[in-house]
Amino acid sequence: MSVDTDTVKRVAKLARIAIDEEAANRMTGELNAILGFVEQLNEVDVTGVEPLTSVIPVAMRLRVDEVTDGNKAADIVANAPAQADSFFMVPKVVE
């Protein structure tokens, strides 16, 4: 399988990365090189093989559903590019 420039632009949109025409062309070539490389996986017979979900066979650890942390609003927004009153500030979303 290979991708064309329109597909690359659609994927960039999904990934929320702004790309111009030149970058779209460059990435089309690069992505096709990588997709060409991974094509070899098609020759592997995977019939009846379960996908690997965890390398170490352990059961997911569970804990009691209780509050163990909190009251850290100032810490959480401390690194935000824009904040006010413990809120993250973003451009207007709703008209």
Next chain:
Amino acid sequence: MTELTKLTIAQIRAGLSAKDFTAVELTDAYLGAIDAANGKLNAYVAVTADKAREMAKASDQRIAAGEARALEGVPVGVKDLFATEGVHTQACSHILDGFKPRYESTVTANLWNDGAVMLGKLNMDEFAMGSSNETSYYGPVINPWRAKDSERDLVPGGSSGGSAAAVAAWLCAGATATDTGGSIRQPAAFTATVGIKPTYGRCSRWGTVAFASSLDQAGPITRDVRDAAIMLKSMASVDLKDTTSVDVPVPDYEAALGQSIKGLKIGIPKEYRVDGMPAEIEALWQKGIDWMRDAGAEIVDISLPHTKYALATYYIVAPAEASSNLARYDGVRYGLRVPGKDITEMYENTRAEGFGREVQRRIMIGTYVLSAGYYDAYYLRAQKVRSLIKRDFDLAFEAGVDAILTPATPSAAFGIADENLANDPVKMYLNDIFTVTVNMAGLPGMTVPAGLDSNGLPLGLQLIGRPFDEETLFRAAHVIEQSAGRFEPSRWW
């Protein structure tokens, strides 16, 4: 007195306890060395001199009171991927500009609880994506090693290039690093240092910037095998804050050193004899086999038939996980924000400017292989092949193999801005051909310096072990180290 910065961690431990020098003197020696060298090597992206002196002073008080801990007064460098409270933590990416976390990663907290001294943050490939340390927003790290009669700058490998270069150039006694596809072991091999990626789940991932969560593991890079054992014991822990942290006690790895390897079964996988492998690497591998046999190990030929698919599998699984992990960098909660006409354009502009080319490329691949219509063909198939790769190892271990010996890398360190590699992303990826299978299967892997090539550049051997059997790796690695000797660059910086 010998130069303080040339002492190993074990020698520092002995010297401090014998009061040969103080922790403050040692830390000052390192800060001086960093000051003199970093302009040329670019290993550190932030130096925390005041904090280091403060920590060293506290260590001296501890030592005076007879309360020294396992790493008391040992100056270490920290890869920029680990969150360090109030200190530069940017994964060497533009998108994390100015980020200073309000929390500490579990791995670094373990080191400080054991008395280690933080010298600063180490350069790395952006978000740990790279094999040459050239994708860092802070520029490439220069390898302290140079070829014989050459002044050409070489890469230290990646992604933990700053960690490996700093350890090799005596700019820290040991360093933290991380390994997703070979990022501890390949740079260690390129700089004649020792690197171990422990079993997945051995070191907590909490507070470490995530790249590919099912593959990422932290480990140390040090000057010798003993130091790696000392440092890993501190870094490893069981952590409730990481659900994949495994509840198995951390053994005393140092106790494994010097134990005989008589009767150990060492597997030699035929699939690692790849086309175009330099004769020198083949010869070094044979030397390693001879050392093991001479020490009483039994050498057995094994087959890991899906090895050749590991890189292709990796370049689906790792970017897929990365595209998901890196979705959080949106210009809202931390780091860089580039404005746009609405919120979507702000996200897009921020990510276009904040991520470098390699990171963008991997996010794009990951987004594509996870997108509707392609998930089964790429991602699901890759996860199935991953099961087969892991089964190859399971079968070898079930057949009685205790550890596997392979070359560490397909070549020695290459030049900065190598045109051959720069124009072909796939070629750069081939650097990890011997290391990536280990991450796919979650196994422990360790590289040890084993010799120099005809240009005088270091080459390493890799040992792969059963899950949570790092002790056997330390045992066998110690034998290689004793047989091969140790290697140091000659100082030009």
